[in-house]
Amino acid sequence: MDAPYAIEMLGITKRFPGIIANDNITLQLRHGEIHALLGENGAGKSTLMSVLFGLYRPEEGVIKKDGVPVQINDPNDANALGIGMVHQHFKLVECFSVLDNIILGVEPTKGGFLQKDAARKKVMQLSENYGLAVDPDALIEDITVGMQQRTEILKMLYRDNEILIFDEPTAVLTPQEIDELMVIMKNLAREGKSILFISHKLAEIMAVADRCTVLRKGKYIGTVETKSSSMEELSAMMVGRNVNFHVEKKPARPGETVLDIQHMSVASRQHKKDAVHDVSLQVRRGEIVCIAGIDGNGQSEFVYGLSGLEPLKDGKIFLDGKDLSRSAIRQRSILGMSHIPEDRHKHGLVLDYSLEDNLVLQRYFEPEFTNKAGFLRRDNIRTYAERLIEDYDVRSGQGPVTAARSMSGGNQQKAIIAREIDKDPELLIAVQPTRGLDVGAIEFVHKKLVEQRDAGKAVLLISLELDEVMDVPDRILVMYEGEIVGELDPKKTTQEELGLYMAGAKRDEVRA
Amino acid sequence: MKNLLKRKGVQSLIASLLCIVLGLLLGYVVLLFINPAGAGQAILAVIRNFLNVSKANLQLKNLGNTLVKTAPLLMCSLSVLFAYKVGLFNIGVAGQYVVGAAAGLYAALQWGWGWLPCLLLAIALGAVSGAIVGMLKAYQNVNEVISGIMLNWITLYTANMILSGVTEQASPYTLHLRGNADQAILPSLGLGNLFNKHQYVTIAVPLAIILAIVVLVVLDKTRFGYELRATGNNKNAAKYAGMAEKRNIILTLMIGGALAAMGGALLYLTDFEQWSVGLSSVPGMGFNGIAAAFLGGLNPIGAIFSSYFIQHITAGGAFVDKSMYASQISDLISSIIIYLCGFVLFIKYAINTGLLRSEERALLRKQKAAAGGNTEKGGAS
Ligand SMILES: Nc1ncnc2c1ncn2[C@@H]1O[C@H](COP(=O)(O)OP(=O)(O)OP(=O)(O)O)[C@@H](O)[C@H]1O
Numbered sequence: 001m002d003a004p005y006a007i008e009m010l011g012i013t014k015r016f017p018g019i020i021a022n023d024n025i026t027l028q029l030r031h032g033e034i035h036a037l038l039g040e041n042g043a044g045k046s047t048l049m050s051v052l053f054g055l056y057r058p059e060e061g062v063i064k065k066d067g068v069p070v071q072i073n074d075p076n077d078a079n080a081l082g083i084g085m086v087h088q089h090f091k092l093v094e095c096f097s098v099l100d101n102i103i104l105g106v107e108p109t110k111g112g113f114l115q116k117d118a119a120r121k122k123v124m125q126l127s128e129n130y131g132l133a134v135d136p137d138a139l140i141e142d143i144t145v146g147m148q149q150r151t152e153i154l155k156m157l158y159r160d161n162e163i164l165i166f167d168e169p170t171a172v173l174t175p176q177e178i179d180e181l182m183v184i185m186k187n188l189a190r191e192g193k194s195i196l197f198i199s200h201k202l203a204e205i206m207a208v209a210d211r212c213t214v215l216r217k218g219k220y221i222g223t224v225e226t227k228s229s230s231m232e233e234l235s236a237m238m239v240g241r242n243v244n245f246h247v248e249k250k251p252a253r254p255g256e257t258v259l260d261i262q263h264m265s266v267a268s269r270q271h272k273k274d275a276v277h278d279v280s281l282q283v284r285r286g287e288i289v290c291i292a293g294i295d296g297n298g299q300s301e302f303v304y305g306l307s308g309l310e311p312l313k314d315g316k317i318f319l320d321g322k323d324l325s326r327s328a329i330r331q332r333s334i335l336g337m338s339h340i341p342e343d344r345h346k347h348g349l350v351l352d353y354s355l356e357d358n359l360v361l362q363r364y365f366e367p368e369f370t371n372k373a374g375f376l377r378r379d380n381i382r383t384y385a386e387r388l389i390e391d392y393d394v395r396s397g398q399g400p401v402t403a404a405r406s407m408s409g410g411n412q413q414k415a416i417i418a419r420e421i422d423k424d425p426e427l428l429i430a431v432q433p434t435r436g437l438d439v440g441a442i443e444f445v446h447k448k449l450v451e452q453r454d455a456g457k458a459v460l461l462i463s464l465e466l467d468e469v470m471d472v473p474d475r476i477l478v479m480y481e482g483e484i485v486g487e488l489d490p491k492k493t494t495q496e497e498l499g500l501y502m503a504g505a506k507r508d509e510v511r512a
Numbered sequence: 513m514k515n516l517l518k519r520k521g522v523q524s525l526i527a528s529l530l531c532i533v534l535g536l537l538l539g540y541v542v543l544l545f546i547n548p549a550g551a552g553q554a555i556l557a558v559i560r561n562f563l564n565v566s567k568a569n570l571q572l573k574n575l576g577n578t579l580v581k582t583a584p585l586l587m588c589s590l591s592v593l594f595a596y597k598v599g600l601f602n603i604g605v606a607g608q609y610v611v612g613a614a615a616g617l618y619a620a621l622q623w624g625w626g627w628l629p630c631l632l633l634a635i636a637l638g639a640v641s642g643a644i645v646g647m648l649k650a651y652q653n654v655n656e657v658i659s660g661i662m663l664n665w666i667t668l669y670t671a672n673m674i675l676s677g678v679t680e681q682a683s684p685y686t687l688h689l690r691g692n693a694d695q696a697i698l699p700s701l702g703l704g705n706l707f708n709k710h711q712y713v714t715i716a717v718p719l720a721i722i723l724a725i726v727v728l729v730v731l732d733k734t735r736f737g738y739e740l741r742a743t744g745n746n747k748n749a750a751k752y753a754g755m756a757e758k759r760n761i762i763l764t765l766m767i768g769g770a771l772a773a774m775g776g777a778l779l780y781l782t783d784f785e786q787w788s789v790g791l792s793s794v795p796g797m798g799f800n801g802i803a804a805a806f807l808g809g810l811n812p813i814g815a816i817f818s819s820y821f822i823q824h825i826t827a828g829g830a831f832v833d834k835s836m837y838a839s840q841i842s843d844l845i846s847s848i849i850i851y852l853c854g855f856v857l858f859i860k861y862a863i864n865t866g867l868l869r870s871e872e873r874a875l876l877r878k879q880k881a882a883a884g885g886n887t888e889k890g891g892a893s
């Protein structure tokens with residue numbers, strides 16, 4: 001039992017058609033440490049964790065728990081060995097309560113009847129010990145993403161898991177929730193749990209992880225102590241070059257107005273109150289305007305209304321002077337609106353389509369891709385897809401014919417970005433465009449946004465990421481409870497001031 | 513070998529074949545229960561169908577009969593699989609088939625129309641019937657299964673009512689086309705001669721096969737098919753991409769209705785069967801189309817073979833020795849087999865898990881070997 005490592009993954013190789021996702025990878029997790037896993041999009045991080053959790057079977061390699069070789073064939077085996085995982089996309093039953101989700105599959109019963117009281121006590125105890133605040137009786141569909149994640153963590157703890165895997169847990173959290181999660185993870189480690197933590201955010205890794213293992217294109221690059229390392233070193237290990245964390249851009253030279261929104265309101269699905277209330281704003285050629293705010297303050301509904309996914313309750317939208325308030329989505333798209341959606345699986349991709357078919361999702365009907373008789377021009381689609389894949393560095397196993405479903409999360413995102421930017425829109429609506437991207441890809445996407453701006457296009461960025469909000473746009477509009485409560489100049493404001501607006505503690509009468 | 517098994521097409525094929533074998537086995541077991549003495553003979557008779565008769569001439573004739581019934585079944589299965597690609601379950605296929613049969617017969621017998629106008633009318637009315645379900649779905653979000661089933665009944669009784677004007681005297685059967693409306697009989701173009709002067713083998717058979725190919729091409733190669741499959745796979749993404757979801761739903765069900773109705777006309781305009789206005793349930797042809805669609809792996813070309821197979825065993829059922837079994841036995845056996853055909857997806861799933869298991873075992877062996885070495889080393893240190 002004195003083995004130095006809680007988990008050892010030795011020489012793991014996992015192949016997928018056309019790609020070696022894990023090529024002879026070694027990962028050693030010490031008892032009670034927080035071990036970060038870092039790598040570009042498609043480097044093989046999720047695959048490696050899925051191997052450990054029993055979702056994939058590697059072709060080669062040995063896994064040892066406390067020095068003893070073990071066989072993990074499915075998640076049940078993993079659970080029996082005390083290995084738990086919080087997936088990037090949570091696996092909770094929406095219409096069940098928090099408590100029911102936690103005990104699902106390991107329900108304590110007596111004579112065939114559920115014994116929930118003991119379970120509730122244990123859950124509340126755990127919740128208190130680790131500062132995981134949840135309401136055990138709330139339904140999953142009603143609670144915030146942060147609380148859903150705490151439910152997932154409690155699920156692992158309830159099963160007495162000792163090895164905790166977090167696959168990009170912070171990608172979906174607000175900055176406040178991220179800070180809370182960091183504290184929780186440290187507590188867990190102090191209690192002796194061993195944690196594997198995937199993140200693209202170097203600052204988070206430097207803040208919580210003891211050590212960090214870096215992968216690149218399926219290969220093991222090395223493991224470093226974070227104390228004796230730096231963000232620069234880590235990013236250089238990861239992408240093989242130095243990454244510029246700051247967006248280089250010349251001052252904006254805004255031209256005439258492209259997007260003009262007047263008194264827009266969008267009804268809410270949940271409440272009687274409007275999700276978006278009386279919002280007016282303009283975006284001009286040659287500028288990037290960012291809508292900042294804490295998640296759930298009406299940003300999603302605002303974009304739905306703007307892009308046509310939801311009808312407007314009130315107000316008008318003009319694009320280049322044309323009234324689009326009642327126009328169909330296709331009409332808006334043809335007139336020059338591009339939309340990088342918030343939820344890439346729900347809206348952005350047809351997961352069962354190939355990559356190339358997804359890349360023409362907004363343009364398949366154009367003469368370039370469909371002939372007069374209505375037949376798809378497969379050759380042109382292939383050529384076009386190959387160009388986008390090359391230009392935007394979309395990595396996958398089999399190129400244009402790869403099933404979108406099998407691509408890594410970040411590369412799915414890059415495919416969408418390629419498609420929407422290459423449409424050469426007048427107005428680019430980018431909702432959380434860098435969610436789940438590695439630092440290199442983020443730098444690239446930001447550069448692309450600035451390029452669009454400098455080409456005289458209007459860019460509307462919706463972001464929860466404070467760094468992005470401060471760095472990329474030329475103007476910041478803060479949204480709070482469905483209203484625009486302030487306009488800030490990113491060069492003059494501070495993160496603190498921005499925070500006050502976002503929390504609703506400060507507001508101006510802005511009527512753009 | 514393993515890689516071959518992983519291919520989707522191969523999996524579909526194996527799953528379908530397995531279903532057939534299982535269906536035959538189960539049929540055999542049922543026969544054993546009823547009368548063990550004749551079970552082997554009976555199941556063989558079902559499989560052999562037209563081969564049960566010894567003379568080559570008669571064999572051809574019987575094969576012809578099976579083909580005549582294959583054409584409408586194929587049309588129904590195309591209707592089902594087309595809608596299924598868009599994520600719609602077109603159970604209204606049974607009623608749409610009736611629409612086609614009734615429209616064709618009535619126009620032929622009452623108005624004396626030729627076969628082509630009859631066929632076109634059937635197609636048009638089938639499309640209307642599909643459009644009703646489609647519009648209810650698109651605008652009122654009425655589940656297509658519910659409205660489809662209701663429409664099946666409405667259609668059946670309407671058809672019976674209308675066709676009772678063109679029945680033989682004192683009989684529930686509609687008049688024979690031959691002798692009463694020869695102009696409405698589908699041309700044979702000499703095809704009948706291939707089957708020992710079979711008067712019912714007409715252009716219906718090649719027409720249905722051509723339509724299967726058309727459906728394949730539309731789904732795979734056209735913009736319309738691209739939109740339909742996108743809608744079926746991810747409705748939200750289709751909407752996001754500006755595809756006209758409502759229009760596509762209606763169009764899909766219209767096409768489904770047209771295909772099924774054409775099937776009905778393709779059978780009754782051969783004069784092979786007469787419609788009975790006493791029917792109190794929708795003919796099974798449409799429902800069998802659902803089985804044929806799944807057995808064919810939801811692929812139009814697969815549907816050609818599965819439709820033939822289903823008609824093959826249905827016709828084969830007629831050769832079961834009726835002195836040993838009640839006369840319903842043929843229907844019973846073929847429906848058991850057809851029922852099992854619905855299990856294609858389940859079997860596909862089983863193949864996949866089976867593959868994983870065997871990979872797992874191979875891995876286990878390898879790891880045991882490796883681990884054995886390691887623990888020894890560990891023990892020594
Ligand atoms: N089920 C699968 N079938 C085929 N290929 C796959 C499958 N899962 C992953 N891959 C491929 O393996 C590679 C590694 O993917 P993985 O999801 O592990 O990347 P990742 O490091 O988690 O990336 P990201 O940061 O973008 O999430 C990718 O190129 C991906 O296309």
Ligand SMILES: [Mg+2]
Binds near residue numbers: 045408
């Ligand atoms: Mg991943």
